[in-house]
Amino acid sequence: MRDIFTAELTALGEDLTAMSRLVEAAIASAGTALLTADLALAETVIADDHTIDAVERDLDERCVLLIAQQQPVARDLRVVVSALRMSSSLERMGDLARHIAAIARLRYPATAVPAELVGTFTDMHQGAIRVAQQVTSVLESHDLELAEAIERDDDLLDRLHSETFGATLGGTHRLTAQETVDVTLAARYFERFGDHGVSIARRVVYLVTGDFADERGHPL
Numbered sequence: 001m002r003d004i005f006t007a008e009l010t011a012l013g014e015d016l017t018a019m020s021r022l023v024e025a026a027i028a029s030a031g032t033a034l035l036t037a038d039l040a041l042a043e044t045v046i047a048d049d050h051t052i053d054a055v056e057r058d059l060d061e062r063c064v065l066l067i068a069q070q071q072p073v074a075r076d077l078r079v080v081v082s083a084l085r086m087s088s089s090l091e092r093m094g095d096l097a098r099h100i101a102a103i104a105r106l107r108y109p110a111t112a113v114p115a116e117l118v119g120t121f122t123d124m125h126q127g128a129i130r131v132a133q134q135v136t137s138v139l140e141s142h143d144l145e146l147a148e149a150i151e152r153d154d155d156l157l158d159r160l161h162s163e164t165f166g167a168t169l170g171g172t173h174r175l176t177a178q179e180t181v182d183v184t185l186a187a188r189y190f191e192r193f194g195d196h197g198v199s200i201a202r203r204v205v206y207l208v209t210g211d212f213a214d215e216r217g218h219p220l
Contacts, residue, residue, distance in 0.1 A: 019055045023132055030101040039104070049095065056091040059083060096189045120163055124157060134150045
C-alpha cells in the first residue's frame, strides 16, 4: 500500500513538471506573438491554455483523493498540499500567457508594443522565459540555488514593470490611450507571471527544508 502511495506522489511531481513545460511553451510563444504581431502564434497559445487547465483539474482531483484516502501526515502531507498550490500557480501562469497572447490578437495586424518600448518588453519576455525554464528545472531537481535564481529574475521583471510606468504615467513617451492600456496590461501580466514563479520556488524550498519563506507581496 505504501509503495502505491509513493508511486502516486512521484506521479504528481512528474505531472507538475510536464505542466510546467506547457507553461514554458505558452509564455515563449505569447511574448513572441506580442512583439511580432504573430496572429497564428497568439491563437495557438489561447487554444492550448485549455490543456493546462485540464492538467490542473486532474492534478487537483488526485490530490484531494490522496488526502481523503491516504490521510497523509508530515512530509507526505506537505507534498500533496504543495502540489495543489503549485498546480494552481502554474495554471495562473498559463492564464497570464494567454492574456498576453490575447493582447497580440486584439491588436493584429498592428504590433501591440510601441516601438519605444520594444527593448523593455523584449527583456521582460526573456526574463519570463527564464523564470518558466527555472521553474521546470526546480520542480525536477528541488535545487535550492535554482529557486533563488527565480527570485532574482522576478526582481528583474519587477524593475522592468516599474520602467513602464515612466512611459504610461511620466510622459517620457507619447503613447495613445490604447497603447497606454496595452502596455499597462502586458507589463502587469509579465510581472505577475514572475510572482507565481517565485511562489512555486518557495513551495519547493518548503518541501526540502520544512521552512516556509516570507510570502509577502507574492501569491500563495
